[in-house]
Amino acid sequence: MQAGKPILYSYFRSSCSWRVRIALALKSIDYETIPINLVKDGGQQLAIIEYLEETRPTPQLLPQDPKKRAYVRMISDLITGGIQPLQNLSVLKQVGQENQLTWAQKAITSGFNALEQILQSTAGRYCVGDEVSMADLCLVPQVANAERFKVDLMPYPTISRINKTLLALEAFQVSHPCRQPDTPPELRA
Amino acid sequence: MTESGKPILYSYFRSSCSWRVRIALALKSIDYETIPINLVKDGGQQFSEEFQALNPMKQVPALKIDGITIGQSLAIIEYLEETRPTPQLLPQDPKKRAYVRMISDLITGGIQPLQNLSVLKQVGQENQLTWAQKAITSGFNALEQILQSTAGRYCVGDEVSMADLCLVPQVANAERFKVDLMPYPTISRINKTLLALEAFQVSHPCRQPDTPPELRA
Numbered sequence: 001m002q003a004g005k006p007i008l009y010s011y012f013r014s015s016c017s018w019r020v021r022i023a024l025a026l027k028s029i030d031y032e033t034i035p036i037n038l039v040k041d042g043g044q045q046l047a048i049i050e051y052l053e054e055t056r057p058t059p060q061l062l063p064q065d066p067k068k069r070a071y072v073r074m075i076s077d078l079i080t081g082g083i084q085p086l087q088n089l090s091v092l093k094q095v096g097q098e099n100q101l102t103w104a105q106k107a108i109t110s111g112f113n114a115l116e117q118i119l120q121s122t123a124g125r126y127c128v129g130d131e132v133s134m135a136d137l138c139l140v141p142q143v144a145n146a147e148r149f150k151v152d153l154m155p156y157p158t159i160s161r162i163n164k165t166l167l168a169l170e171a172f173q174v175s176h177p178c179r180q181p182d183t184p185p186e187l188r189a
Numbered sequence: 190m191t192e193s194g195k196p197i198l199y200s201y202f203r204s205s206c207s208w209r210v211r212i213a214l215a216l217k218s219i220d221y222e223t224i225p226i227n228l229v230k231d232g233g234q235q236f237s238e239e240f241q242a243l244n245p246m247k248q249v250p251a252l253k254i255d256g257i258t259i260g261q262s263l264a265i266i267e268y269l270e271e272t273r274p275t276p277q278l279l280p281q282d283p284k285k286r287a288y289v290r291m292i293s294d295l296i297t298g299g300i301q302p303l304q305n306l307s308v309l310k311q312v313g314q315e316n317q318l319t320w321a322q323k324a325i326t327s328g329f330n331a332l333e334q335i336l337q338s339t340a341g342r343y344c345v346g347d348e349v350s351m352a353d354l355c356l357v358p359q360v361a362n363a364e365r366f367k368v369d370l371m372p373y374p375t376i377s378r379i380n381k382t383l384l385a386l387e388a389f390q391v392s393h394p395c396r397q398p399d400t401p402p403e404l405r406a
Contacts, residue, residue, distance in 0.1 A: 044298065047290035054283040066271045067257050073264035078246060081261070081298040091303065094320070095312075103311070117245035 006031040012180035012187075015084060015141030016045045021175035022137045023049045027056045035182035046080055049134055061134045068129060071122045075115065075135035079142050083111035087145065104149040112146065112156050119158040126162055132169070140166050144177070196221040196254040199244070201228045202397035202404075205301060205358030207250040209262045211392035212354045217273045221252075225399030228306055263297055266351055278351045285346060288339045292332065292352035296359050300328035304362065321366040329363065329373050336375040343379055349386070357383050361394070 008024065008031050010017035024031050029052070053061050062069050085091065086107035092100045122128045127135035143163040146153060153160050166172050173179070178189035198214065198221050200207035214221055226249050227234045234240065235247045244251040244260045251260045255272070259265045270278050279286050302308065303324035309317045339345045344352035360380040363370060370377050383389050390396070395406035 044291050044294045046298075047287050047294050050290055051283055051287040054286065066268055067255070069271065070257065070259045070264050070268040073267055074259055074261045077261035077264050077297070080294075081263075081302055082246065082248075085298055085302045086308065094323075106311075114245040114247065 007034055008032070009034050009036050010180065010182075011036055012177045012183045015145050016080075018141040018144075018175055018177060019080075019137045020045050020048050021180075022140070022171050023052050023061060023134075025171035025175045026059060026061065026132065026137075027052060029056060033181050035180075046076055046134070046138075049137065053134070059132075061132070061137070063128065063131065063133065071118075071128045072133045072135045075118060075122070075127055076138045078111060078115055078118070079135075079138040082114075083107055083142060084145070087149065101149060104145075105151050108142070108146050108149060108151045109155075111142075112151070112159060116156045116158055119162070123158055123162060125165060132166070136162070136166050139163060140172055196252055197224055198222070199224050199226050199240070199249050199251040199253075200397070200399075201226055201249050202394045202400045204228065204249050205362050206248070206262045206297070208358040208361075208392060208394060209297075209354045210250045210252060210265050211397075212357070212388050213266045213269050213278060213351075215388035215392045216276060216278065216349065216354075217269060219269070219273060223398050225397070227399065263293055263351070263355075266354065270351075276349075278349070278354070280345065280348065280350065288335075288345045289350045289352045292335060292339070292344050293355045295328060295332055295335070296352075296355040299331075300324055300359060301362070304366065318366060321362075322368050325359070325363045325366060325368045326372075328359075329368070329376060333373045333375055336379070340375055340379060342382060349383070353379070353383050356380060357389055 006024075006029060008017070008020060010021065010033050012035070049061065062072055087104040092104060095103045119127060124130040126132055127139055139159065140163055143153070143159065176189065177183060178187055183189075196214075196219065198207070198210060200211065200223050202225070226240060228249070231237075235249060241247050243253075243258055246260050248260065250262055250265065251258055252265045252268075254268075259268055266278065279289055304321040309321060312320045336344060341347040343349055344356055356376065357380055360370070360376065393406065394400060395404055400406075
């Protein structure tokens with residue numbers, strides 16, 4: 001590693017990579033990006049975020065209270081285990097081009113139906129109360145996926161509100177797919 | 190919580206996700222009540238209005254404990270770990286904890302969701318076996334490789350961890366879908382060692398309140 005900086009293997013458009021980029025930005029951790037053109041299957045990025053949380057605890061991405069932590073993890077797992085893997089590149093390849101859009105939309109609406117309901121009990125300004133947490137890092141990239149797959153977000157006012165609030169924060173902007181070293185020129189902000 | 194104050198686990202005997210949590214409860218000697226949710230009968234009891242109000246994800250497991258209801262097996266297990274820390278299911282060292290979570294996430298995010306009931310329904314009966322086998326072999330190829338660096342007696346070193354709770358139910362799924370385990374000697378060895386432990390036995394699908402008579406141990 002050059003100068004001991006962490007190295008992130010990242011794909012500009014991968015929602016999984018974006019979650020980790022947000023965490024690194026929030027914690028002001030300087031890192032190097034090695035762009036990869038493969039999209040890895042979802043889910044393992046939460047292990048990275050929890051490691052960052054335990055070794056660089058400021059600012060916190062998980063609340064202190066165990067019950068609130070459970071809600072944060074539940075929401076994060078819902079997205080990273082329940083939605084994203086079902087609409088990732090390798091699965092979409094398997095279902096065939098003519099089925100891809102319907103398949104992805106189904107995965108997302110199914111998950112968002114549940115998430116919108118859960119947020120009724122957990123959300124404040126953000127997914128869980130009023131502090132940015134790991135759940136929020138999962139939410140924004142998943143909403144971006146929803147938009148890419150033309151999912152109607154009208155049935156999800158809470159998800160939409162929280163997404164909008166988060167996108168105004170700097171960490172969510174600097175980490176955005178349109179601002180990465182490997183963002184193609186036509187998609188660059 | 191029940192009148193007696195015991196936690197309530199909503200579980201299906203055969204659900205690998207439910208099994209993970211049952212193992213955790215057994216390891217931590219937490220006494221609980223089971224409310225079985227049959228994922229197949231009546232069009233799937235997880236779709237009932239009653240259950241959906243309790244767990245909007247319409248999935249098992251869900252655990253009612255300490256006045257809250259938690260869904261998602263790893264979120265449940267991490268809550269149990271933080272509130273009932275003995276015995277530990279995550280090592281102390283942050284790097285080892287990262288390995289445990291990485292392996293757990295690989296299974297719970299990278300394999301199981303791709304071969305669960307609702308996805309298999311969507312791919313259609315004639316494609317189900319191939320689809321499930323592909324999801325599992327893909328994931329097990331990666332896992333066998335990772336275990337070369339992390340495994341001791343168990344998935345990460347020599348203590349049972351959350352990763353092991355995810356491994357055993359996933360191997361059972363692999364067997365159900367007739368996946369050849371020969372390419373995965375480390376996974377097989379660890380699975381065998383774990384199945385000898387009491388917590389993995391009492392929580393086994395063949396010993397649950399809702400296990401059908403013909404499958405009962």
